[in-house]
Amino acid sequence: MTGTETIIGRARRLLQHSRRAVVFTGAGISTESGIPDFRSPGGLWSRLRPIDFQEFLASDDARRLAWQRKFELDDAVGAVQPNAGHLAVARLVAAGRVSHVITQNIDGLHQASGVPAERVIELHGNGTYAVCLTCRARYTLADIRARFDADGAAPQCHCGGWIKSGTVSFGQAMPAFAMRAAEAAALACDLCIVVGSSLQVYPAAGFPELAQRHGAGLLIVNREPTPRDGIADVVLHGEAGSLLAALTADV
Numbered sequence: 001m002t003g004t005e006t007i008i009g010r011a012r013r014l015l016q017h018s019r020r021a022v023v024f025t026g027a028g029i030s031t032e033s034g035i036p037d038f039r040s041p042g043g044l045w046s047r048l049r050p051i052d053f054q055e056f057l058a059s060d061d062a063r064r065l066a067w068q069r070k071f072e073l074d075d076a077v078g079a080v081q082p083n084a085g086h087l088a089v090a091r092l093v094a095a096g097r098v099s100h101v102i103t104q105n106i107d108g109l110h111q112a113s114g115v116p117a118e119r120v121i122e123l124h125g126n127g128t129y130a131v132c133l134t135c136r137a138r139y140t141l142a143d144i145r146a147r148f149d150a151d152g153a154a155p156q157c158h159c160g161g162w163i164k165s166g167t168v169s170f171g172q173a174m175p176a177f178a179m180r181a182a183e184a185a186a187l188a189c190d191l192c193i194v195v196g197s198s199l200q201v202y203p204a205a206g207f208p209e210l211a212q213r214h215g216a217g218l219l220i221v222n223r224e225p226t227p228r229d230g231i232a233d234v235v236l237h238g239e240a241g242s243l244l245a246a247l248t249a250d251v
């Protein structure tokens with residue numbers, strides 16, 4: 001560190017020298033919008049066991065439980081808005097400094113903050129709509145909720161297929177198009193900015209590694225330490241909203 005330069009100063013310099021950054025986000029960028037993350041103390045997985053995809057396919061009870069949980073969580077969280085962290089990322093995209101946001105999140109808040117949908121790569125799908133697993137027909141959550149509240153049955157498509165939230169469950173195939181887009185973005189960037197992820201879930205967590213292996217810088221913004229802190233160029237531990245606002249103050 002040169003002179004009195006702060007860590008945030010080093011992070012700002014890393015960003016200033018970048019011509020084509022990618023932002024990789026996890027649940028931690030959305031906690032300041034009121035959405036709980038998964039692995040912080042008290043996070044979702046400390047209270048709920050994930051329902052994996054094979055279980056969802058095999059068991060009507062699992063399908064009903066999955067929808068019941070989905071609606072309970074949506075009710076508990078309520079209407080959510082992008083926070084300062086999302087808005088800082090959107091400013092970087094609008095300024096042409098970030099080419100894509102690769103996100104593990106399913107909340108749609110990057111798009112809601114103004115990042116064009118074609119710049120958001122959703123590795124784990126999107127929980128703001130539902131989809132038939134057989135014919136891929138899309139359904140609104142309001143439609144599915146009305147049916148579920150009426151009869152408590154796991155919703156089925158007119159084609160007979162099971163309807164599931166538009167997210168990717170454990171054990172479910174990753175979306176091929178998103179995976180290809182994330183790989184291309186990671187290979188083309190000169191800086192990968194990780195925000196709010198424990199970097200524990202693969203293949204998603206492999207993209208910051210891929211970027212770094214191909215010469216990109218790595219900046220991590222996270223409340224807790226991550227397994228890649230030791231090889232990152234700069235690590236900022238703290239709240240994503242305030243750190244990203246400071247990082248992008250002149251963007």
Ligand code: APR
Nearest residue numbers: 026027028031037038039104196197198222223224239240
């Ligand atoms: N600011 C900065 N970091 C934060 C904040 C915040 N306001 N809130 C939480 N964090 C950090 C936590 O310290 C944690 O390290 O964000 C990280 C979130 O990690 P996880 O809960 O593991 O979430 P994520 O990395 O997105 O999980 C990946 O796992 O369960 C699956 O599909 C799910 O997409 C999810 C994937």
